[in-house]
Amino acid sequence: MSGALSWPFIRLYMLALLYFSGNSILNVIIPLRGESLGASNTTIGLIMGAYLFTTMFFRPWAGRIIQMHGPIKVLRIILIVNGFALILYTITGLEGYLIARILQGVSTAFFSMALQIGIIDSLPEKDRSQGISLYSLFTYMPGILGPVLALGIWQTGDMSYFTMVMIAIAIFTGVFGYGTKMDQGSDQTAANQTGQSESMFKSFGQLVANPSLFKCSMLMLVASMVFGAVTTFIPLYASELKNGNAGIYLMLQAGTVVLARFALRKKIPSDGKWHSSFMMGNMLLLTLAAQCVSFSVTGGAVFFYAGSILMGTAQALIYPTLTTYLTFVLPQKSRNMLIGLFIAMADLGISLGGVIMGPIADFTSYSMMYMICAGLGATMIILAYDRGKMSVRQR
Numbered sequence: 451m452s453g454a455l456s457w458p459f460i461r462l463y464m465l466a467l468l469y470f471s472g473n474s475i476l477n478v479i480i481p482l483r484g485e486s487l488g489a490s491n492t493t494i495g496l497i498m499g500a501y502l503f504t505t506m507f508f509r510p511w512a513g514r515i516i517q518m519h520g521p522i523k524v525l526r527i528i529l530i531v532n533g534f535a536l537i538l539y540t541i542t543g544l545e546g547y548l549i550a551r552i553l554q555g556v557s558t559a560f561f562s563m564a565l566q567i568g569i570i571d572s573l574p575e576k577d578r579s580q581g582i583s584l585y586s587l588f589t590y591m592p593g594i595l596g597p598v599l600a601l602g603i604w605q606t607g608d609m610s611y612f613t614m615v616m617i618a619i620a621i622f623t624g625v626f627g628y629g630t631k632m633d634q635g636s637d638q639t640a641a642n643q644t645g646q647s648e649s650m651f652k653s654f655g656q657l658v659a660n661p662s663l664f665k666c667s668m669l670m671l672v673a674s675m676v677f678g679a680v681t682t683f684i685p686l687y688a689s690e691l692k693n694g695n696a697g698i699y700l701m702l703q704a705g706t707v708v709l710a711r712f713a714l715r716k717k718i719p720s721d722g723k724w725h726s727s728f729m730m731g732n733m734l735l736l737t738l739a740a741q742c743v744s745f746s747v748t749g750g751a752v753f754f755y756a757g758s759i760l761m762g763t764a765q766a767l768i769y770p771t772l773t774t775y776l777t778f779v780l781p782q783k784s785r786n787m788l789i790g791l792f793i794a795m796a797d798l799g800i801s802l803g804g805v806i807m808g809p810i811a812d813f814t815s816y817s818m819m820y821m822i823c824a825g826l827g828a829t830m831i832i833l834a835y836d837r838g839k840m841s842v843r844q845r
Contacts, residue, residue: 454573454581462565463588468623469529469561470589472536472616473501473554474596474704475603478696479539479612480547481685482604487544491683495808497548498682499801504555505562506797509790512563521564529627532557533620540613563790570777570789579720579774586770587711593704597685601697656788657795662724662779665833666772667792669733671799672830673768676740676823678803680761687743687816693751699758706762711770718771722778729771729834736764737827744820769796 453459477498484494515524535553538546569581603611656663680703688696719725742757773789780788811819 453577454569454584459569459572459581459584462569463584465623465627466562466565466585467588467591468619468626469532471592471596471623472532472619474592474700475600475612475615476539477593477681478597478600478685478700479604481682483547484544485686489544491686491808491811493544493808494686495682495804495806497544497551497804499678499804500548501551501555501558501801502678502797503801503805504552505559506794506801508556508559509563509794509797512560512790515560521568524560525564526628528557528560529624532561533624536616536620540609540616563793566773566789566793570773570786575778576720578777579718579770580715582773583711583715583718583766583770587708587715587766590704590707590711590765594701594708597700597704598697601695656784657791660780660788662776663788663792665836666776667795668833669729669830670769670772670792670796671802672826673733673736673764674796674799675803675806676736676827677761677765678800679807679819679823680743680803681800682804683807683811683816683819684743687820688754690816691746691751691754694746694754699754702755703758703762703765706759707766710763710766714766715770718767718774720774722775724775724836726834726836729768730831732764732767732771733827733830733834735760736768737824737831739764740820740824740827744817744824747815747817 480498481494484497489497531553535550535557538550538553542550566582566585569585570578573581599615603609603615657667658664684699685696688694688699719728739757739760742753742760746752746754746757773792776789776792777785807819807823810822
């Protein structure tokens with residue numbers, strides 16, 4: 451195999467799988483643990499949202515530090531920090547959870563930035579969308595079994611199992627990551643992120659000034675808010691439904707992401723053109739998914755699980771489609787920096803899905819909160835429309 455399926459890239463995908471496996475368990479354990487300790491949805495949302503909010507904040511500086519010290523050295527350090535955070539969950543309460551989420555956020559800012567930009571710069575244009583899709587696919591693969599494992603641990607009532615699993619993940623990820631090597635192209639990738647005369651702060655203006663970046667960022671922000679609301683509150687919402695099971699929901703959703711990402715990886719546009727009907731269809735899937743989840747409190751588990759499949763399909767397509775498009779149309783001299791901003795908007799959206807939707811759920815209900823998510827998705831269908839003005843490469 452060659453290109454996106456060559457062994458060096460597969461090894462990077464496998465490292466991503468190990469790195470993100472802890473989150474597939476924590477995304478279920480933290481809300482359940484928080485509720486058992488009497489925390490409100492607002493508090494749970496803040497703790498869950500702290501992870502990617504921190505990631506978003508540190509992304510602009512990740513590339514500069516990697517450039518100064520090299521990706522391998524930084525990678526080994528952040529794997530130690532991530533391992534410490536995973537162990538911290540096993541010995542503390544809610545306050546410690548917040549600190550651990552922040553530490554994980556810092557680690558992920560460096561980890562994902564280095565790997566994603568490395569993949570983008572190392573692959574030829576025709577393979578770029580496949581590489582992005584496969585990387586993202588491997589980050590979702592732990593979500594197939596992780597939620598079921600987490601519920602099994604929770605239902606035993608013995609958190610020592612949780613401790614053993616977190617320690618095992620920390621050790622295996624650290625050992626595997628320590629032996630990972632990056633070729634010269636990946637090293638140069640990290641340097642290219644910050645080898646720009648334009649400052650990071652000045653580039654924030656491009657979020658508004660660049661129409662392609664603005665549209666993609668807004669679509670990703672809102673979509674990520676919906677994804678974040680699902681990740682944070684499904685473990686609690688499922689208990690209100692007859693025959694509703696959060697583990698099955700999250701497993702179906704993650705399984706759909708994995709299957710769709712692999713099966714449809716060659717269908718994702720990789721030509722630098724804006725495909726309005728394709729993106730509008732993706733946002734429609736997101737809207738229908740959120741509405742199905744909202745209606746399931748009345749309609750039953752059929753709508754609940756149908757929503758998980760629709761949500762997984764939307765997740766599988768939206769991020770790699772937008773990311774691949776931006777790699778073509780953004781100015782070459784500042785492309786990596788601007789893609790970093792786009793990824794930060796995705797992080798912000800997932801964080802806001804917990805932070806904003808938590809208080810809404812407190813004041814209304816989970817069902818109403820997901821209906822609001824559906825409404826936000828519907829507005830993005832309109833935003834996704836374009837008459838073809840965004841298909842010109844900006845080199």
